[in-house]
Amino acid sequence: MNLEADVVVIGGGMAGLVAGIRATEEGMKTVLLRKGQSATAYSSGAIDVIGYLPGGTMPLGSPVEGLQGIASMFPLHPYGLLGFTDAEPDTVSKTIVEKVRTAVSWLKATLLSSNIPLFGDIDSNLDAVTVLGTVKPTCMIQETMWPGSLMLDADSVALFAGVRGFPAFNPRMAAQVFLEHQISNRLPPRKVGHHVLDMAPFGNNYNISSIEIARYLDTEDNLSVLAKKLKKHVERIGATHIALPPVLGFNRARENQLALQDLTGAYAFELLSFPPSVPGLRLQRGLETAFVKAGGTLLVGHHAKMDSLKSNIVKEITAVGPKRNLKISTKAAVLATGKFIGGGITGTENGIRESVFDLMTVSESFRIATSTTPQKLTNTIALSHIGHPLFGSGLSIDPQFRPITGEEVHAAKNLYAAGSVLAGYNYPAEKSGLGVAIVTGYMASRNAVDYVKGVSA
Amino acid sequence: MSEEEAYQTVLATLKEEGIYPYTEDEMQVVKSIERCINCGLCIQHCPVVAAVGLDRFSGPRSIAVELSRSPPEYWTTADVVYLCTGCGTCREVCPKDVDIPEIVNLIRARIFKHRPDLVPKQLHTADAIIVEHGLAFVPWEDPEEKTESRNMRLERLGLRYIPDQVVKGADVLFYPGCQAEERAQEVKESAKIILDHFKVKFTLLEEVNCCGLPATLLGDDETALELALKLKRKVKDLGVKMLVTTCAGCTSNLAHIAERDAWGIPVYHMLEYLVEEIGIAKLSSAFKQSTEEEPLRVTLHDPCHLIKHTSRITMDYAGQILSLIPDVEVTQSFAHDSCCGGGGLVSYHAGDVARAVMKENIAAIEETGATRVVTPCPLCTAQLEDNLFRQGSSVEVDDMTVFIAQRLPQEG
Numbered sequence: 001m002n003l004e005a006d007v008v009v010i011g012g013g014m015a016g017l018v019a020g021i022r023a024t025e026e027g028m029k030t031v032l033l034r035k036g037q038s039a040t041a042y043s044s045g046a047i048d049v050i051g052y053l054p055g056g057t058m059p060l061g062s063p064v065e066g067l068q069g070i071a072s073m074f075p076l077h078p079y080g081l082l083g084f085t086d087a088e089p090d091t092v093s094k095t096i097v098e099k100v101r102t103a104v105s106w107l108k109a110t111l112l113s114s115n116i117p118l119f120g121d122i123d124s125n126l127d128a129v130t131v132l133g134t135v136k137p138t139c140m141i142q143e144t145m146w147p148g149s150l151m152l153d154a155d156s157v158a159l160f161a162g163v164r165g166f167p168a169f170n171p172r173m174a175a176q177v178f179l180e181h182q183i184s185n186r187l188p189p190r191k192v193g194h195h196v197l198d199m200a201p202f203g204n205n206y207n208i209s210s211i212e213i214a215r216y217l218d219t220e221d222n223l224s225v226l227a228k229k230l231k232k233h234v235e236r237i238g239a240t241h242i243a244l245p246p247v248l249g250f251n252r253a254r255e256n257q258l259a260l261q262d263l264t265g266a267y268a269f270e271l272l273s274f275p276p277s278v279p280g281l282r283l284q285r286g287l288e289t290a291f292v293k294a295g296g297t298l299l300v301g302h303h304a305k306m307d308s309l310k311s312n313i314v315k316e317i318t319a320v321g322p323k324r325n326l327k328i329s330t331k332a333a334v335l336a337t338g339k340f341i342g343g344g345i346t347g348t349e350n351g352i353r354e355s356v357f358d359l360m361t362v363s364e365s366f367r368i369a370t371s372t373t374p375q376k377l378t379n380t381i382a383l384s385h386i387g388h389p390l391f392g393s394g395l396s397i398d399p400q401f402r403p404i405t406g407e408e409v410h411a412a413k414n415l416y417a418a419g420s421v422l423a424g425y426n427y428p429a430e431k432s433g434l435g436v437a438i439v440t441g442y443m444a445s446r447n448a449v450d451y452v453k454g455v456s457a
Numbered sequence: 458m459s460e461e462e463a464y465q466t467v468l469a470t471l472k473e474e475g476i477y478p479y480t481e482d483e484m485q486v487v488k489s490i491e492r493c494i495n496c497g498l499c500i501q502h503c504p505v506v507a508a509v510g511l512d513r514f515s516g517p518r519s520i521a522v523e524l525s526r527s528p529p530e531y532w533t534t535a536d537v538v539y540l541c542t543g544c545g546t547c548r549e550v551c552p553k554d555v556d557i558p559e560i561v562n563l564i565r566a567r568i569f570k571h572r573p574d575l576v577p578k579q580l581h582t583a584d585a586i587i588v589e590h591g592l593a594f595v596p597w598e599d600p601e602e603k604t605e606s607r608n609m610r611l612e613r614l615g616l617r618y619i620p621d622q623v624v625k626g627a628d629v630l631f632y633p634g635c636q637a638e639e640r641a642q643e644v645k646e647s648a649k650i651i652l653d654h655f656k657v658k659f660t661l662l663e664e665v666n667c668c669g670l671p672a673t674l675l676g677d678d679e680t681a682l683e684l685a686l687k688l689k690r691k692v693k694d695l696g697v698k699m700l701v702t703t704c705a706g707c708t709s710n711l712a713h714i715a716e717r718d719a720w721g722i723p724v725y726h727m728l729e730y731l732v733e734e735i736g737i738a739k740l741s742s743a744f745k746q747s748t749e750e751e752p753l754r755v756t757l758h759d760p761c762h763l764i765k766h767t768s769r770i771t772m773d774y775a776g777q778i779l780s781l782i783p784d785v786e787v788t789q790s791f792a793h794d795s796c797c798g799g800g801g802l803v804s805y806h807a808g809d810v811a812r813a814v815m816k817e818n819i820a821a822i823e824e825t826g827a828t829r830v831v832t833p834c835p836l837c838t839a840q841l842e843d844n845l846f847r848q849g850s851s852v853e854v855d856d857m858t859v860f861i862a863q864r865l866p867q868e869g
Contacts, residue, residue, distance in 0.1 A: 001729075001770065036549065036552040037502075039552070042552070202509070202510030202512065202513075204510065204512050206512070209506075210501075211500070212507075276497055281501065300769050301549045322709070322765065322767060322768060323766065324771075326768070341496075343553070343554075
């Protein structure tokens with residue numbers, strides 16, 4: 001079985017889908033392989049761009065501030081690489097910020113057309129509330145997750161509403177943690193209530209998962225049942241805001257949010273939750289819809305197989321499905337296979353390896369890590385602001401986003417890489433995961449497209 | 458006591474306690490569970506969980522990490538493990554490639570072997586039929602009645618009859634599978650029409666036997682292996698270049714056993730054969746002009762055994778072929794790739810679960826506004842037909858092979 005493509009994207013998380021959609025929009029015949037669900041589908045759905053500088057302890061006020069810091073101090077950070085251009089050195093910082101802004105604005109527009117409006121931009125980090133009642137700085141969240149005026153309006157009152165039998169959210173504890181945090185920071189609200197609703201999507205009120213509630217709320221009737229129950233408690237405590245776990249539905253989350261406001265008189269929003277969460281899945285589906293709508297070929301359930309690179313050009317990639325192997329001839333490839341969850345990078349007792357092309361891997365400090373055991377790249381303290389260098393390991397790339405070899409030349413002239421398969425940034429510590437995925441996916445795709453157009457011309 | 462003796466002594470006590478070590482092959486599947494990071498994505502995507510809730514069916518993760526290590530009595534496991542429809546969604550969404558459908562088969566095989574009393578009795582009945590007849594269904598007692606049923610189906614669908622032929626050294630062996638051989642005979646006839654239309658040198662089997670998939674699914678590995686080997690001998694005798702089938706389950710299972718038992722020939726679904734061997738160019742000029750005034754509004758249903766057990770590309774092919782047929786308008790249902798509930802033999806003993814799984818498909822099909830569902834699998838066709846009928850829906854269902862054959866010019 002054979003397919004032909006201009007660009008093959010390996011990996012279907014944020015980076016891969018951004019690269020795929022962009023390439024398709026540029027008129028490329030694009031095939032995207034996705035093996036399992038990505039770390040994006042698994043995420044809370046909040047889109048971090050940069051929350052802390054590498055090694056930093058103070059949260060950044062805005063991603064722009066962080067990008068400027070990276071521009072001057074961390075040139076090899078994936079964001080830093082955006083500044084390698086022919087332009088004057090003093091424009092580096094501006095170039096980086098503009099490139100990130102372009103990619104992020106594009107993503108917002110793309111997701112909006114998939115009915116997933118995003119809130120926030122790179123000029124400020126915003127505060128999102130989690131199911132634990134803690135507040136997390138992030139760059140963008142889905143509109144349904146924006147707490148509105150809750151933390152700004154001095155008279156706001158929040159109702160934390162959970163669902164009986166849904167173990168991932170304890171409204172009482174969340175309300176308490178949240179209130180203590182706000183009081184100690186002298187911020188509203190000053191009054192918080194909590195309640196556990198009886199909803200029983202499958203007739204029982206125990207052992208319920210978020211997905212079950214989300215599916216249940218995807219119909220209008222069920223939502224009005226929820227609204228009726230909420231209204232009583234909203235009125236009881238005079239709530240202006242309702243904090244719900246992220247279960248407002250798959251297809252009609254935004255409609256449901258607006259409907260709840262209409263029916264209860266209070267502003268309802270979703271909290272950020274643990275993986276796997278419904279907003280992460282919404283993000284994944286929204287991106288996949290956009291890719292298919294743009295005309296891309298999405299090949300789910302297939303992983304890429306390659307013998308290690310023999311020449312410096314990728315001409316054919318084998319997509320391995322459950323019982324079929326497809327040979328895809330291509331003009332360029334984007335590797336966006338993720339890190340440890342996605343499986344793009346694996347760490348074993350033999351070292352840290354790249355799983356498709358067996359490319360050279362490096363540690364966070366750009367030392368060759370092909371035979372470094374993962375343990376060597378961890379800290380003795382489990383949780384610290386430095387994080388674990390292990391998460392900064394991956395592929396080293398040239399300014400074109402092409403993975404490089406030990407000889408410091410690109411492994412193949414038409415092979416680009418994006419997302420967490422890259423080294424040089426520690427996403428759990430910096431809070432930069434999806435942001436880097438978006439921007440590198442966008443740029444790797446642009447370079448791949450330019451290459452294909454150059455070859456074809 | 459020597460080390461070897463000690464080992465044997467311990468091994469004997471294991472048997473006494475009903476503990477049976479995994480074989481080498483089984484170990485590979487079991488070891489895939491070691492990669493599980495307990496993320497729970499599979500639970501979120503499982504159509505059975507979505508249909509009946511976690512309380513009734515504890516989900517793929519539970520099967521993989523808990524039930525695969527259940528105590529040898531299996532009595533807590535059996536309730537859950539027979540409700541899996543084997544659709545393969547969990548394996549497809551798993552970021553770590555845990556082979557949950559195979560784990561289900563493996564557990565069912567162990568229950569079948571060591572605790573047959575826990576196997577739902579309807580599955581024992583099904584097994585008895587497979588063992589006795591080498592087919593998933595009791596064959597027609599009277600061959601004349603079978604012929605009559607076939608002729609009625611052909612007449613209703615406006616299809617011509619092409620006599621069965623068994624020839625050695627043909628290019629293609631057409632294998633209908635149990636459903637198309639014994640029940641949905643129009644599918645088998647349609648496949649013959651298609652092959653004949655494209656002047657393919659094809660043959661049938663002298664006597665069809667089941668590919669063994671139902672036996673595997675209910676845990677009777679011995680029978681499954683026996684059937685597979687029997688089929689291999691028949692295929693080898695005919696000396697064909699490739700095998701073509703119209704059944705989704707047969708496609709994935711035959712592809713598996715052909716590789717495992719070194720048949721040395723490729724196995725295709727009819728869709729794959731048409732696109733890859735006949736080619737789009739030939740296909741595009743094959744279809745006759747429609748005589749209908751309005752375009753037919755069609756929606757596709759993707760059989761799990763094609764998309765999640767063979768390759769998703771197969772349904773791209775289905776779309777490509779439909780796009781070549783004049784006056785057919787395809788609308789995608791949002792549940793096009795969701796299990797029809799007919800898999801894993803669940804409908805044999807837990808009809809309520811199978812119907813609940815199907816409910817989402819029915820709603821999605823109705824929403825498309827299509828008047829016809831087309832699916833390249835006779836089993837999905839039967840399951841969809843049955844449930845749409847129960848719902849009082851006017852939507853009709855066609856096996857895709859029949860749908861194609863009906864739109865080829867009637868020759869000779």
